[in-house]
Amino acid sequence: MKKRILYIEDDREIGTWLRDHLSERDYDVAWLESGEGAVEQAEKCDLVILDIMLPGLDGFTVGQRLKKAFPATPVLLLSARTSIEDKLQGLDFADDYLTKPFHPDELAARIEVLLRRTGKTPAVIELKHLLVYPEENxxxxxRTGEEIPLTGKQHQIFQYLLLHPNQILTKEQIFEAVWREPYLEGDKTLMVHIRYLREKLELDPGNPEIVETVRGIGYRVRI
Incomplete structure (x- = not known):
């Protein structure tokens, strides 16, 4: 069965191009040129792609209303705005944020990740010697049946990595998602938390097999 996407974009040229591209990828696309009627349309959709600059209500307001009405429906924000303030404001409710211009293949990859994540959350994830219960944190x-005590930030970092299985996440992405503030180049906070997290999760923290380092980019959890 085709996945249905609600696409909200007021620029007709961009809207036509992206609607056609998504249709070619076998998505059923409902396109609105403003936020009017978005909540009603979203009820029948699996994912929302939302431009920030809209006539009338802006994308932030529309997105917040959609998330309130349908918290399980992923929202992907599109914007030409690149400031960290706009990204953080968007990610306060949205599931992903993509800046214009973008390659359609990147958009398609992000859509696939979001749609995979909206499937039923497994009660338990088996990861090497770990049993992870996402709903219970x-x-x-x-091996022992004992719970591994993690701090709040360690849980947040690990859960964020698990929400993006097999995907390489940059230090900036992880830091801004967990701490909700801009990442400053050279900041060692995340690295320190990752080190302590590995000491609790890994059989051999010096050679991690769960929270992998991808040199020069960031981190990844393979599932």
Whole structure:
């Protein structure tokens, strides 16, 4: 069955191009040129792609209303705005944020990730010697049956990585998602938290197999 996408964009040239591109990828696309009627349309959709600059209500307001009405429906924001303030404002409710211009293949990849994440959350994720219970914020060592105590930030970092399985996440992405503030180049805060997280999760923290380092880019959890 085709996945249905609600696409809200007031620029007709861009809207036509992207609607046709998504249709070619076998998505059923409902296109609105403003936020009017968005909540009603979203009820039948699997994902929302939302431009920030809209006539009438802006994309931030429309997106917040959509998330309030349908918290499980992923929202992907599109914007020409690149400031960290706009990104953080958007990510306060949206599931992803893509700046214009963008390559359609990147958009398609992000859509696939978001749609995978909206499937039913598994009660438990088996990861090496770990049993992860996402809904309960618990991590258990399967060898002993004992829960591994993580701090709040360690849970947030690990859960964020698990929400993007097999995907390489940059330090900036992780830091801004967890701390909700701009990442400053050279800041070692995340690196320190990752080190302590590995000491609790890894069999050999010096050779991590769960939270992998991708040199020069960031981190990844393989599932």
């Amino acid at each position: 618990r991590v258990v060592d399967s």
